[in-house]
Amino acid sequence: MNSELKILLLEDNVDVADQIQLLLKRSGMKFTSTIADDEQEFLNAIETNSFDVVLVDNALPQFNAKEALKTIREKYPETAFILVTGTVSEEFAVDFMRHGADDYILKDKLITLPAAIEFAVKQKRAVKERQEAQEKLRQSELRYRTMIERNLVGIYRTTVTGEILGCNDAFCRMLGYRSHKELLGKNPAMFYFSNTAERAVFISRLQHTRELNNNEVILKHKNGNQVHLIENCSLFSDPVSGEEIIEGILIDITEQKKAEEHIKQMTIQLETSFNTLDGSLWGIDITNHKMLYLSPANQRIYGYPDEMFLSNPDFGFEVIIPEDRSKFEPVYLAIKTGKSASLEYRIRHSDSSIRWLDVRIRPTMDND
Numbered sequence: 001m002n003s004e005l006k007i008l009l010l011e012d013n014v015d016v017a018d019q020i021q022l023l024l025k026r027s028g029m030k031f032t033s034t035i036a037d038d039e040q041e042f043l044n045a046i047e048t049n050s051f052d053v054v055l056v057d058n059a060l061p062q063f064n065a066k067e068a069l070k071t072i073r074e075k076y077p078e079t080a081f082i083l084v085t086g087t088v089s090e091e092f093a094v095d096f097m098r099h100g101a102d103d104y105i106l107k108d109k110l111i112t113l114p115a116a117i118e119f120a121v122k123q124k125r126a127v128k129e130r131q132e133a134q135e136k137l138r139q140s141e142l143r144y145r146t147m148i149e150r151n152l153v154g155i156y157r158t159t160v161t162g163e164i165l166g167c168n169d170a171f172c173r174m175l176g177y178r179s180h181k182e183l184l185g186k187n188p189a190m191f192y193f194s195n196t197a198e199r200a201v202f203i204s205r206l207q208h209t210r211e212l213n214n215n216e217v218i219l220k221h222k223n224g225n226q227v228h229l230i231e232n233c234s235l236f237s238d239p240v241s242g243e244e245i246i247e248g249i250l251i252d253i254t255e256q257k258k259a260e261e262h263i264k265q266m267t268i269q270l271e272t273s274f275n276t277l278d279g280s281l282w283g284i285d286i287t288n289h290k291m292l293y294l295s296p297a298n299q300r301i302y303g304y305p306d307e308m309f310l311s312n313p314d315f316g317f318e319v320i321i322p323e324d325r326s327k328f329e330p331v332y333l334a335i336k337t338g339k340s341a342s343l344e345y346r347i348r349h350s351d352s353s354i355r356w357l358d359v360r361i362r363p364t365m366d367n368d
Contacts, residue, residue, distance in 0.1 A: 005031040005121060008051040010068055011084070012037040012060050020055065020084070020110065027114035039063035046075060052121050053080040055113075058088065066099065073100045078128045080120035084113070154250035159243060160203055160235070162187040174229070174252050176222030191219040193226075206235045206246065216253075228257040282309075282316070286335070286363075289313055301357070303350030321346040321354065335363045 007024075011017045017035050024031060034049065036042040039062065045051075054072055058065040065083050072081055083096055083104035093104050102120040105113050154171030158164050164187075167180050175191060177183055192198035206212055211234040219227045233248025280301045283292035291313045294306050308315050317325065324345035334341040340362045346354050 003030070005029065005052040005117070006049065007031050007033045007117075008036065008042075008045055008049075008054045009033055010036050010042050010054065010056040010060065012057065016057070016107065020113065023110055024114055024117075029114055029117070039067075042068060043071070046072070050076055051079055052124075053082060053117050055082050055084050055117075058083055058085040065101075066096070069096070069099060069101055078124055080117070080124045082113075082116055082120060084110075152251075154229075154252070156188075156246075156248055156250070158188050158246045160207075160246060161243075162189060162199070164188055165245070171250060174227055174250060175219060193218070193220050206233065207244075210235050226254070227252065228254045284313065301355075302347065319347045321348060331361060335361060338363055 009017055009020060011020070021033055024033075034045050034051070036045050038060070042063070054068070056065045056068045065085070069081055072079055080102045081100065083093075083101055084107060085104065086107050088096075088104060088106070096104060102123065103116045105116055152170065154168065154174045156164065156167040156171050163185060164183050167183055169179070172178065172180055172183065189196050189199040202217075211232075213232050215231045215233070217229050217231050219229060221227050230251045230253055231248055233246055235244060235246055237243070238245050275296050278297060279295075280298040281293075281295035282298070283294075284290070285292055291310050294309055298309065299306055302309075302316075302319065304315070304319070312318075317328070320328075327343050327345050331341040331343055340360070342358070342360045344356060344358050346356055349355050
C-alpha cells in the first residue's frame, strides 16, 4: 500500500503501543499514528481527525472495544476497525465481527497485524468506491428519469427506411405538434428543409459510425421556422425483425442560437461604431504601461500614425502642450481610486498646429 495510512491506536499499555508501531514500521508500512489510552483521548482524537484504521485493545478499564466500535461506526463507517486483544473466545469474536469490526488479532500473533490492516483498509476503500459509483449511477439515472418525466428532452424511435415508431411529448412540442399521434407512421424526412437529401446524409453518417453524439441539426417546425437541436442517437438491429432502428434524444438549443446570433450582431455593431467613431477611443493598461487599442479616428485627430502610440505609450502625453501637462496630476489620482475624470487640454498636431481636446477617462477592471 503506497499511500500513508492514518492509524488511531486505543491502548493503555505503552509497551504494547510501542511494540505495535515498531512492528508496522519494520513491515514497511507508511503511516502516522495517534495514541489514546482512555475514552476521552479516543473521543478527542476522532472529533478532530479522521483515520484509515482504528486498532483497539479490549481490556481498557471503563471503556471497552464494543463501545469504541459503536462510536466509530456511527461517525466514520468507512474506517477499518481491528480488535487487538490478549485472549478472546470464538463466540466473542464472531459477535464482535457481526457488530461491524473488520478483524481481530491476538497479541501473541501480532506478526499478522500489518497484513490484516492492509486487507481491511483495501476492503473499506473498495466498499466506499463501490458505494460512490452506485451513488453516481443512481444520480445519473435520477437525472435521466427526471428529464423523461418532465419532458425536458425529445425522445424518438424511427426506422432507417423512414417511419416514426414512437416519440414523447417533448419531441412533439419542439416541432410544433400536439401529440405523438400526429407523427406515428410519418416519414422523419418531413422535418428536414431539403427533405430526403439531408435525411440521406444523416443516415449515411449514422450507418458508418453506429452512433452520433452532440450532433447539431436544424429541423423544420410545423410553422416552417428553424429549430436548432443537439442530437444524440444510435443505430441498432431489432432482435426480432432484424430491421435497423434509430433511437435518439434531442435538446432544443434554438434560444441559445438566437442569443449567440444577437451577440454576434451586437459585436458587429460595436465594431462598426468603434471604426466610425468621430472621436478617438483609447484603451491603456496602466499596470503594465501598455497601449491596448486605438480607434481609427485617432490618426485624424492627432495626425500621427497609430504605430507611434502603440510602440510608445507615453507619446500621447509627449504631444501635449507642456503648460497643460500638469492638468493630468489630479486625473491620475482619480483613476487610481477607480473614479472617472474629464479634462480639456491642448496638443501639438503633426502639422504643427495646436488643437484643443475634450477628454473623458473611465477606469475599468480586467476580470482576468
